[in-house]
Amino acid sequence: MTPTSLVSRQWLPSSSPPLLQLLSRLLSTLLLFSLAGSTVADTYDETLLLQPLSGQFLLASFNFRSHGPIQAFNKQMFQLFPRSLGQILQYTHTRELHLRFALGRWDSELWGAQPDDGQNAGGTGVELWAWVEADNDVEAEARWTSLNNALSGLFCASLNFIDSTRTIRPVMSFSPTGDYPTTNTTRLFLLHGTLPKEPVCTENLTPFLKLLPCKGKFGISTLLDGHKLFDASFQSMSIDVRPICSATTGECDIEIQQNIDMVLDISRSLQRKDSPVPRPRDQHELICDATKSYGSTEYCYPLDNSFDLPWSLSDLFGKSILGRCPFAVRSDQEVAHVCIAAPKERIVSLPEGSDVTQKTLEDGRRCYTLRDNQPFDVFLPKQEPPTSPHRQEPLLYAERSFTGHGQEHGGVKTVLRNPSTTDAVEVVYLESLPWFMKPYLHTLKAELLPSPPPSAGKDAGKVISELYYRPALDRKRGTQLEAKLVVPPNSVVIMTYDFEKAVLRYTEYPPDANRGFDVASAVITIPPHRRKSDGKFVPATSIRTTSLLLSLPTPDFSMPYNVIIFTSTIMALAFGSIFNLLVRRFVAVDEVQRMNLKATIKGWIGKLSKSKEE
């Protein structure tokens, strides 16, 4: 985001009746001086960026941003800022909030760097971090808990399960993005929590849309539909609230930014349009690789990417954009609502009869301004040979996996690869591990490949420059591991450590205990820096690995009753034998009085019949 976009603009058109306006002006100046401030309305922007990715994928980035004066926010006089969220932030003294809902994996090998330098992406499930203002740590913790509980209710997510075991306080990874000219920064506490298991779904999208001023009824948000969004290969929803202050006037605004990134598999979406249930493709629809010598009319070796699939907004999303949100309009300039970042060769056509103007930006984006009450759709026809979408090489590739076997020990292996041939990358690696996964810090090793020549000195192989480690406490808090390391150009750093699996208590297992326990994504942050080779500024970037599934020794859950029965039986046996030993009289074999079973039964019957006769 550029600082120039933060200048607040008034979007109130001057269409109100002049008399009324004059009256209100007059009254406002006469009665209340503060009134002048209240007529300054909040500003709002919304943009949709459509960017084809390689492999017939399409990235759709929705961005909704509004900001208004922080005085009105503090007085709880909300206009475009959603009151439901604003009240929570005020109540919990949260100054800056970042909330992420994500599903799927961003395939950086295929798609390149994440949009917006990964700033809007979160780990699988739910991730939340916030700067809470408090006097001390205990108070911050209490406010954090109530923040989680309130957000849990607002977004219908299990955020209330972010307790002290899932909360960490990162030291190096995050820094506030807002401006705090008046707040004492020692009073700001950063807390970070993750819920890797949370299934993100429609019930989280609905409250997300309710926070928007146009509520998914007008503008680009009309495209957002749970069925399409959660059918995507990758999707991430984010909410960021922060204060931003103008450097010149010192006036502060509160900004809320809502983002949705989704990667659509175009062929899958088009198929969904044709038939709601998946079905195999007909033979004539298949494109076969005829160059293969072993190919025949019976067998088909499908050929990928032989042409660009045709698509339109209504094909992919099931509907076209309806009108525009009146708040995202400026009277003084045309605002680009929808932009398409397709290669220049790719043809983009608008349906006939639409009077939407196309504007091509310097970077080749084609942008469109929505019109009131007019549906908007774009169509990209089939194109052969295929265009190659622009792919931005990420700064770093990261992968994380489990190693080892058995129910007792395991290991984690993280592979960080720097694709750049010229520049080393300094990264901060952050792991938030659950308490039942106990890493051995002495096994933490970072290996550099290719290994530096022995002539380079002893320190050449040392990758980790700083390490921050907070060990877990059973059932109280999880492990926090932060490492600052440098990945030299064109090389790979392999970081490994071993851990021990704890045995949980009977009640601590979830209902589906045999599925395993999710371990939150590692957060890899690349701080903003100036590239050494060409001096270009690189903004802060973050990358998240996938979450891991840890299987713990799982007991048989009928165990407690079995244990009770077993111990009871053993105790009863022991007691019985001891008691009998003490009480019984021991005699020789021939002294034992034999029981005459026959006579006994006869006696019983005789007794019975006698009593009957009587």
Added chain:
Amino acid sequence: MDANTQLRDAALPPGFQDDTNAAAAEATYKNPPPEAPETIRTRSWVIASFWIVAIFLGLPLWHATTTIYRAPLPMQEMQNWSEGKLCKTEFPLLVEVEAPPSFPDAESLLKTVQHALDDANDFAAHKPHHLRLRLAAKKAKSATEDPKADKDENVACLLRLLPDSRNGFNHTVHSSSRTVDIHYPPPSSSSQSSISAGLAKFVAEILEVLFWQEQELIEHLLLPQTSNPGSLNALSSQSVDESRDKKTPPARPRALTADINRRMSRVVKYSPSYHLTFSLFTATSTPASWDIESAISQYLTPLLSALSSISNFTISTQVQYYASISSSVTPTYDEQLHAWTLKKEDLSSFINSAEWPLASISNDPNLNFILYIPHPSITPLTIPSALHSDSFLLPQWGGVTILNLDQNPAEHLSHVTLKPAMETFATHLLALLGAPPHPASLPIRLDSLTRQRSAEVLVSASSTLGSLQRLVNALPSISIPATVSTSVKDSIRHLSLACEELRKGSFVKALEMGRVAQEEAEKAFFERTMVAQVYFPDEHKLAVYLPLLGPVSVPLVLGIFREVKRVLAERRTRQGIS
């Protein structure tokens, strides 16, 4: 010897055989040698000691480890409070009378009025709770002399007697003070006594008129307290408030019960602070903003600061665009009115709670005030069947005002446009808080609200205590933590303090005490740990204990059975010998 004896002998193990029967045993087996008496004694001791350990160590240990902790509660006191035995609620009201110096014999006038009032106070005869109106007989400017009237707030009302030759007897109530002016025709020397008598009657009537509504209301509040508390069954399934609502007061002689009930059902539960949410819901995107801040500061802040002695208020406002009313509500077009109309039944479902973000996070009760601007296609929208055609009150929830704008509405709603709506909201707020609508004087109404609220918290706290007491009696398996006990004691202490303050006539303090009592009582009643044990069924306990107790108790019981048998047999032989 019959088969019976034989059977018994056969069933007995060798060690327990009597020597006399030994001969009857089969000849091929030897008889065991007779046991030494020490062995027999040791065996008895062993069995006895096992039983002693089981009874005196095992059972108490079992009991101690499985018993549910129940802190002692002052049950009788709680019951007495809930039955209203401990506090005879009194509301002594002090009325000052300011007579002009020319007025002859004010003292006797006051005496007459007091008599008239006491006679008229027919509640005093048969109702335990009543209001006693007392007259502080004072001449002009003598307020400071009266030790009881040293504080202004203790004076419920100031009557000013003013001679007025023109209009005869009449009165005016000042809207912003507690003063009531009473005009009377100046006495001529001849008919002084008749004027005095007429004036006395008139003053008594006015006082009656000023306070009867409040009396009715407080009496209504206090009545259920003395009536029979709800049945136990009703209690265990319902919360306190519900069970309290269920109790229908006995038939009242006055026809106003329905009206009071209606008014009381609107009133929100008392709280020391409320959160007010003002929302502008518009069906389109216009108007985009409103001058709510200045509108509130001009039209509402004076009222809120007047109410501050009873409750504090926090305020938040919001604007919501593209807000549609519930789909179940469909306005119909009325040709005669040239307007779209809403039926009275529609009003209860008017609020689209699924889509309108109206929930509030604050701990205080939230009151919503909604300004709704309908879509141009259904403008103007009115409610012809209601009292006000453009606004309605949702009991215990808030108020809604519909604002019909012309076809090209302004982007911004000025506070001038908002004025009528804000005035409606102010009326709604007073109704929701339970302020009586009657006397024109706001201070008198607010005083009356204070008294009404104190009566309410007293009743509420006592009945919560009563409910807790019945709950504890009804469910012996719930645990009672020590915190409940302290809360109950605190509540009772504050209840008696409140009662004392009421008797002294300082209602604000009484309200404060009553509020604490209510809070504590509710804290005790809604203690979370109390319900944890309720659903632990006995079958489970049995299933856990049986595998241990079954196998262990069988040898123990059999052991004592044999021992008893042996002792009996021994005694019989001894008798046979002797």
